[in-house]
Amino acid sequence: MSTEPGTRRRGVAETTAAIESAAIDLVIEHGYDQVTVDMICQAAGISQRTFFNHFKTKDAALLGTDEPAIDQQAAREFIVSDGPLLAEAAGLVRIEPDRLPADPSLIVRRIDAVSQNPMLLARQMERLTAIEDELRQIIALRLRQDAIKAGADDAELADLPEQAEIITHLLAGLMRYVGLSWARRAGDGTPPPIDAGHLTERLGRVIRKLG
Amino acid sequence: MSTEPGTRRRGVAETTAAIESAAIDLVIEHGYDQVTVDMICQAAGISQRTFFNHFKTKDAALLGTDEPAIDQQAAREFIVSDGPLLAEAAGLVRIEPDRLPADPSLIVRRIDAVSQNPMLLARQMERLTAIEDELRQIIALRLRQDAIKAGADDAELADLPEQAEIITHLLAGLMRYVGLSWARRAGDGTPPPIDAGHLTERLGRVIRKLG
DNA sequence: AGTCACTGTTGCAGTCACTGCACTTAATCC
DNA sequence: GGATTAAGTGCAGTGACTGCAACAGTGACT
Known part of the structure; x- marks a missing residue:
């Protein structure tokens, strides 16, 4: 039997x-x-x-079981990098490759289902908050590195944790954009890799307008 | 009886x-x-x-019943303003005054409770998504205004909606910070007004580091 | 005073999500 | 072949939430 x-x-x-x-x-x-x-x-x-x-x-x-996580190797490089901070930080968060579903079409169907539903969207956001602490610490390290290179004084150094927090929150918002625009581009075919160059270039243009 | x-x-x-x-x-x-x-x-x-x-x-x-909404008068001023975009945009979203609870301490206690809890944070985010469309359109108008002043070409103008979307997402993240830091400063007393100048100054310092 | 509509509230029965505990069965190891 | 473990099941119970029917004050109209 x-x-x-x-x-x-x-x-x-x-x-x-x-x-x-x-x-x-x-x-x-x-x-x-x-x-x-x-x-x-x-x-x-x-x-x-x-x-x-x-x-x-x-x-x-x-x-699904594929939760976003911080790429530790990329994080180490990020801290000492000279590149654009926000765009690089957005690249730190990835889905662990070994947790990706065997059936690739599942991802596309899932994004379809999730993006339709506010309840699920909120839950997805909730997952991101789990790694926000870690992210904030990494960003704080990078800011410190940058500040020391620039010869900052004590008052400036003391303000860095607060700045790191702001950037982390901005980043949380940005990641939602990255996910959405990626899903939009995926359409109903196989999801393409995220275009880091494109994101960097566009973000650069945007950031100049914020201040 | x-x-x-x-x-x-x-x-x-x-x-x-x-x-x-x-x-x-x-x-x-x-x-x-x-x-x-x-x-x-x-x-x-x-x-x-x-x-x-x-x-x-x-x-x-x-x-609570006090949902965030966009101050229409402020929005009109924002579109034609020359000031810092992100800081000003953060000021657009307010709780409708007539929906404020009679007991002012309630707000502070609420933010305290909500910020502790990922579940509630997610729900609060969900509420913000309700006004995000409106916010995106306002930001798009402002970007267009700025671009025309700067004499932008057609290619640049065509990219503005996408830029507006990115900024809206960044803003959604920022608003969480504004709420949190405001609650932190309020402590357990009566909530003080949000210090726009302070936010503007600090944001300016942060934005320079993002690119 | 009597009726009427309205508002705020309640109890009850039922669905759905989720949990703890005890238990079975199939594969695996020695 | 007996012990162990991995995957699955049943059941009883809690907590969130809904639909329905009902009831008590409140005022208004007559």
């Missing part, structure tokens, strides 16, 4: 992927509010309890 | 304010997760059903 005589037997990754895929498809078809966890479970062929063993919340299943 | 012989009699505003105040205090004391709607109801002296007649969700009670 190899055909599911009760408890399914598959790897964690497979089940997780099945849940994610089923959840996204259902939300795209019926809308976020109309989809219950029970429906997702039925579509994925599992029990509700198993669903919550794989995902902490319904939203988590829709956002 | 004037003392609550069953159904309380007070205006909507009074009950709403009582709920908000009780909710905030409980969250500050016990933390978001530890506070149930039932607890809030008990503290405010109402039934659960009444709670949900006043607020759609538990989060809504904590965020």
Whole structure:
């Protein structure tokens, strides 16, 4: 009896992927509010309890397991770099490559579903706040580096933490733009890599106008 | 028998304010997760059903009824202004004065509670997205004004909407900072007015470092 | 005084998201 | 072949939230 005589037997990754895929498809078809966890479970062929063993919340299943994180190597380079601060900082946050879903179309479907839904968008923002502390510290280090190079006095150095905080908040807003514009460019095909050069150039033009 | 012989009699505003105040205090004391709607109801002296007649969700009670909105008069001045773009734009978003709670300390307590909690922060962000479209259009007008003054060519003008979008996202991040630092400065006393000059000066120093 | 509409409030029953605990079954290791 | 572990399940319970029906004051009209 190899055909599911009760408890399914598959790897964690497979089940997780099945849940994610089923959840996204259902939300795209019926809308976020109309989809219950029970429906997702039925579509994925599992029990509700198993669903919550794989995902902490319904939203988590829709956002997926690929959380944004700071690229530590890039962060070390960032601190001592001379390049444009904001554009470079935006490049620090990436999705861990080993957590990317096996099915690439899932990402596009997900962005489609998430961008339609304010609730999910808010949750996605919430994820970013998790790494904001880390980000602020890295930016503070970079500011310190820059200030020392420029021969700053003590009063200026003392103000850097506050400045780092402002920049971190600006960056949080910027990252939302990066995500959105990337999704927009992806359309319904395979997502293209983020164009760092393009972002840098455009940001440069924008920043000059802010002051 | 004037003392609550069953159904309380007070205006909507009074009950709403009582709920908000009780909710905030409980969250500050016990933390978001530890506070149930039932607890809030008990503290405010109402039934659960009444709670949900006043607020759609538990989060809504904590965020309050005073939603941020754009000051239209200020917006008109902003479009033709020569001042620092980002700092001035941050001043456009205000809480409608007639929706301010009677008890001024409530705002400070609320920001305190909200800033502690990622869940609530996300919800607050969600509210801001409601006015982001409007904000983007205003910024686009200002950019156009500036560009024409500077004698920009068609290619530059065509890029302005995209730039406006980036700035709007940066601004969304900045507003979070403004709220936080304002609450921090308020401490536990009466909230002081936001110091526009201070913000402008500090932002100017920061923006120079972004490029 | 009697009726009427309105407002603020309530209880109750039910759905949905989510959790803790105890338990089964299938694969794996020794 | 028995012990261990990984994946999954059932169940009972909590907390957020909704729809429905009802009830009590408040004022207004007659």
